[in-house]
Amino acid sequence: MNKTNPNTYLILVIFLLIINIVNYILLQSVLKAESLAQEAGQLTEQVNYQRQKYQQLGDAYKNIRGFMHDIKKHLFYIETCVNEEHYDRIIPYARETMSDLEARYCTVNTGNLVIDAFISNLMLRTARHNIKLTTKLKIDNDLVPCDDYHMTIILGNLLDNALNACLEEQSGEININIQTIEHTFTIYITNTYHFPIGEKPPEDIENLDFIHGYGLKNVKKSAEACGGFCLINYENGIYSVTVIIPEKKRTT
Structure with missing residues (x-):
């Protein structure tokens, strides 16, 4: 072919070269897309992980606020027991309240x-x-x-x-x-x-x-x-x- 029609041979070489270039570009695009998909998956997992951690912090904070709200009711009950001289009820009630406090309140306070x-x-x-x-x-x-x-x-x-x-x-x-x-x-x-x-x-x-x-x-x-x-x-x-x-x- 190159002897009878060198132009045709040159066109064929150029065509093959273009195909290789296109294949290379497509391959790089596929690899990049896979890399981006993997990064997106990792970012999604990281966001979910962070959401769980913030949920733990929020739950701990709400737990503390909820108990402090209940403290008023506990104190009111103890005050009522004192006023009505039901002293025998105070100690077991106070112990139960302390057990609840230890279970719900953060045991660490930095x-x-x-x-x-x-x-x-x-x-x-x-x-x-x-x-x-x-x-x-x-x-x-x-x-x-x-x-x-x-x-x-x-x-x-x-x-x-x-x-x-x-x-x-x-x-x-x-x-x-x-x-x-x-x-x-x-x-x-x-x-x-x-x-x-x-x-x-x-x-x-x-x-x-x-x-x-x-x-x-x-x-x-x-x-x-x-x-x-x-x-x-x-x-x-x-x-x-x-x-x-x-x-x-x-x-x-």
């Missing part, structure tokens, strides 16, 4: 609603699964550099991560240390985790996520957004995460 709600909720969940939980909370809420949005992402993901890891342990244990100290706001969480027999810890331990695959990525992003960073370590069956953020300057 002054930060996110921390109080999440730690209190974790106490109930660890007790339900016989997981040992120790906490050390020493913060000045005025110096906490995270707003509720980033605090929810950081603490919510870290606590869920630790809990899910311990669910696979026979004697799970979680340790939580949150402090404002030496001009930093620090969250240090450790939990026990032993890999199955014959399985070694991955080299990229920082990518080990016990929840939904992107929880720790969101923690790192929120920590960085607040001017801090996140460190992850695993040694001798102890998985630890440390978030360090410079504390907020005190306003005068």
Whole structure:
């Protein structure tokens, strides 16, 4: 063909070249569409996860307000018992009221609603699964550099991560240390985790996520957004995460 009609051969080559270019463009478009669909799916899951966490905060707040509203009725009843000299009714009623208070009120009171709600909720969940939980909370809420949005992402993901890891342990244990100290706001969480027999810890331990695959990525992003960073370590069956953020300057 190229001898009798070189123009036809040239057109054929150009046509094949155009087809290859079009195929390449279409392939890139398909890959990009799949990537965007995957990102959209992850964003949807993240939004749902955040909605659940905000729902927990809202429920905790409503629970506290509801109990404080009921306190007035309890006090009125006790006052009536005193006025009518029914003293024998006060002690059992007060005990029942205190039991209700302990069950409904946040058992943690740092002054930060996110921390109080999440730690209190974790106490109930660890007790339900016989997981040992120790906490050390020493913060000045005025110096906490995270707003509720980033605090929810950081603490919510870290606590869920630790809990899910311990669910696979026979004697799970979680340790939580949150402090404002030496001009930093620090969250240090450790939990026990032993890999199955014959399985070694991955080299990229920082990518080990016990929840939904992107929880720790969101923690790192929120920590960085607040001017801090996140460190992850695993040694001798102890998985630890440390978030360090410079504390907020005190306003005068």
